[in-house]
Amino acid sequence: MQVPSKREKKDFVQQKFSAVTDRYDFLNSLLSLGVDKLWRYNTVKALRGLNGPILDVCAGTLPLSKEVFKQTKSEVVALDFCFDMLEFGAKRLGQIEKTHIHPICGDGERLPLTSDSFDGFTVAFGIRNLADLPKGFSEMYRVLRPGGKGAILEFSRPSMPIFKDLYRLYLHKILPVIGGMISGDKEAYVYLAESIQGFYSQGQICDMLKECGFEQVSFRPMTFGIVTLYLCQKPR
Numbered sequence: 001m002q003v004p005s006k007r008e009k010k011d012f013v014q015q016k017f018s019a020v021t022d023r024y025d026f027l028n029s030l031l032s033l034g035v036d037k038l039w040r041y042n043t044v045k046a047l048r049g050l051n052g053p054i055l056d057v058c059a060g061t062l063p064l065s066k067e068v069f070k071q072t073k074s075e076v077v078a079l080d081f082c083f084d085m086l087e088f089g090a091k092r093l094g095q096i097e098k099t100h101i102h103p104i105c106g107d108g109e110r111l112p113l114t115s116d117s118f119d120g121f122t123v124a125f126g127i128r129n130l131a132d133l134p135k136g137f138s139e140m141y142r143v144l145r146p147g148g149k150g151a152i153l154e155f156s157r158p159s160m161p162i163f164k165d166l167y168r169l170y171l172h173k174i175l176p177v178i179g180g181m182i183s184g185d186k187e188a189y190v191y192l193a194e195s196i197q198g199f200y201s202q203g204q205i206c207d208m209l210k211e212c213g214f215e216q217v218s219f220r221p222m223t224f225g226i227v228t229l230y231l232c233q234k235p236r
């Protein structure tokens with residue numbers, strides 16, 4: 001399967017996440033053997049000390065939004081363009097979470113939000129899905145207050161010999177089969193594998209963030225480079 005072109009990508013992604021909404025969280029935990037929770041924990045930990053509000057872009061069923069609220073006690077705006085994912089997550093929020101996590105259905109490349117209004121932003125497993133990544137980054141930059149910080153978690157490609165081949169095998173042969181069986185949508189997991197394989201390198205992502213104006217740009221691979229945490233700051 002070919003990863004769709006820029007033009008088709010938005011519709012494709014929206015439709016794919018709608019199709020797997022009710023099994024998304026379960027599959028996430030299963031396919032990452034539960035380590036996804038630790039990745040999200042570390043992502044938010046990197047932003048500790050911010051007062052909020054914090055924007056969670058590509059929030060999906062809100063797992064990262066909940067972690068942001070848990071650790072920072074800030075107001076969280078959770079944005080995603082897939083209504084089904086947001087609705088599924090919103091229905092499962094606890095009473096206190098409901099008053100502090102505010103889901104918004106909108107496009108990450110055209111944020112319906114005021115400039116300079118957030119202390120921080122987070123994205124987990126979202127940037128790979130954006131059709132126009134530089135546009136998404138410049139929107140995240142626009143809505144951050146000067147001095148505000150961003151934490152971006154995304155899949156990457158391990159570089160360790162042997163492990164990288166085993167991981168590639170898992171990604172292309174095992175993940176689509178298990179993901180397809182449980183979600184009923186094998187294509188979504190073929191897309192996941194191919195989008196990870198064809199995604200920008202860590203250096204390219206850092207360059208893109210710098211080109212948008214961010215400073216203090218750094219990255220930290222986690223779990224042998226299966227995922228990478230990117231950090232950035234808007235100049236004061």
Ligand SMILES: C[S@@+](CC[C@H](N)C(=O)[O-])C[C@H]1O[C@@H](n2cnc3c(N)ncnc32)[C@H](O)[C@@H]1O
Binds near residue numbers: 013057131
């Ligand atoms: C893999 S899910 C990640 C969900 C969540 N952040 C997590 O930690 O599991 C990616 C999400 O990005 C959303 N998405 C993709 N492109 C988007 C865009 N242009 N604007 C808003 N949301 C988008 C999808 O609808 C999907 O819910």
